[in-house]
Amino acid sequence: MHDIRLIRDNPAAFDAALAKRGAAPQAEPLIAIDQRRRASIEEAQAVQTRRNELSKLIGQAKAAGDHDRAQALMDEVANLKARLPELEEQERAIDAELTAALAAIPNLPAQDVPQGADEDDNQLVHSRGEPTTFTFTAREHDAIGPALGMDFEAGVALSGARFTLLRGPVARLSRALGQFMLDRMTETHGFELVQPPLLVRDEAVFGTGQLPKFAEDLFRTTDGRWLIPTAEVSLTNMVREAIVSEAELPLRFTALTPCFRSEAGAAGRDTRGLIRQHQFDKVEMVSITTPDQSDAEHEWMTAAAESVLEALGLPYRRMLLCTGDMGFSAARTYDLEVWLPGQARYREISSCSTCTDFQARRMNARYRPTESKGTRFVHTLNGSGLAVGRTLVAVMENYQQADGSVVIPEALRPYLGGQAVIDPR
The missing domain is CATH 1.10.287.40 (Serine-tRNA synthetase, tRNA binding domain)
Structure with missing residues (x-):
């Protein structure tokens, strides 16, 4: 607002x-x-x-x-x-x-955001790691997955298009990824763990900017509540209609939740595999801070997301989104794109945005400065740390073997009882 x-x-x-x-x-x-x-x-x-x-x-x-x-x-x-x-x-x-x-009006872009029409005008900030190469032809995850327990047919039979059922080895790997990310956010980076509601009221989705403009992208229940498209909605609204002291800031929250999106504007895109689903798990990061600290917090949050990719040994790059590719509430967004050998391209795995006071005005979320009277609107930031399904895809494609097995990154092995490889069923 x-x-x-x-x-x-x-x-x-x-x-x-x-x-x-x-x-x-x-x-x-x-x-x-x-x-x-x-x-x-x-x-x-x-x-x-x-x-x-x-x-x-x-x-x-x-x-x-x-x-x-x-x-x-x-x-x-x-x-x-x-x-x-x-x-x-x-x-x-x-x-x-x-x-x-x-x-109905989007947030204004920060001064350093490049002007452009779409993703072709985004700017590379840096890249880390070299794209994985193989002595055999790399396959996409939807070709590797079925033998490891990725059941696309069962997902469709149960729920329709853009749903997938995971079982056995790949289900365990997915669970391990989510817990690894959550532990990293809480233990390494100091985020407070939250287990938020998955159903929220109109006021919550208005506060973070999904309503009224993007109602068609959401799922609504019969009693008028909304299934969260991301835990950003629940976590950011924790300060709705509140006044916090400057000494409390920054507030940093994280959660691992299912997310639900209708993908109304994505017809025909990524219909195969796990890239674009109606239901997916994601570790979310949210920061509530003062205006003078929000730029530094944006860099810090993005680096926290990058640390997950680095710990998993996944090649990635950071992109600064142009004005035409940013989300409605964002003033500046960094996308992290991971290398997928099967597709031979980088794909988004995290978006980290500063929304300045845009969401705070919609939520009436303020803080009381230490050295002055009155109150000011907080600045809000959010980011993925990371999308679990897309990270599962990245691990499967980057660590695939010629026989269809997948080597488990060392950082994940403690979460799988020391297991080093998942083999075809």
Whole structure:
């Protein structure tokens, strides 16, 4: 959510920032709504002021014995009293109109975000590790997986397209990956472990920016709750409608949860395998911090996600997303892309974003500075540390053997009782 005062003070800068995201100018219509809202507030204040004045005049008229004047003044008060609820309702309606208009506008990009149309305009920040090479033709995970317990047919039979059932060796490997990531986030990087609800209210998904614009990408239950598309929703909303002290910040939360996405805008994309599923597991990181620390926190969080890939020995690269490829709530996003030998290409495995105060305004999440009065909006950040299914894909493809077995990265072996290889069933 944007601050209408900042838009009012510098409409040209606001529209210029939106233009970098390929969005049309919005300042003029927003300011027009705000002017109507302010005019309604001023009229209501004027009516209230007049009522107060009339109350004094009525007393004076009665004291002077001028009953006709007193009655006329009381009639005017009655009219004003009837007018006030109308003005209050008008103000609420205009305020809701302004909120809805502001809620539909994406966050403004940070100054260092490259302008571009799509993923082709993203910028390489760095790469780590060399793409894996083999003495045989590398296969994709959906070719390796069935012999290891990856049952695509059963998933489809149970639930339809974009669902997969894991069993036996590959199910154990998936579980080990999730626990390894969670331990790394809590024990190495100090995130607080959270086990959040998977079903949330409208206010929660509005707070992180999925509603109202992206409702079609979500699943909704019969009682009106939403299945979380990512634990970002639950974790970030932990500070909703709260005021925390500056001394408490940064707050750093992590969770391993199932995530649910309708993939409404991804028809025909990645229909094979685990890359794009309706249900998947993911370790999420969320940080709540002060504005002056958010850039440093963004770098720190992204490095925490990178450490998982490095510990697993997976080649990857960090990309700075351009304005046309960023998410709705993000001011800056780093994507981590892992090398998949079967596809012979890098694929996204984590996105780490700073949302500045965009989500905080939607949630009314604030902090009380130590050295000054009043409160300020916090800055929120989120990132994947990592998507478990995509990491499973990366391990299978990078550690595959000619006989269809998969070598288990050393960092994972303690989670599998020391097992070094998973073999075809």
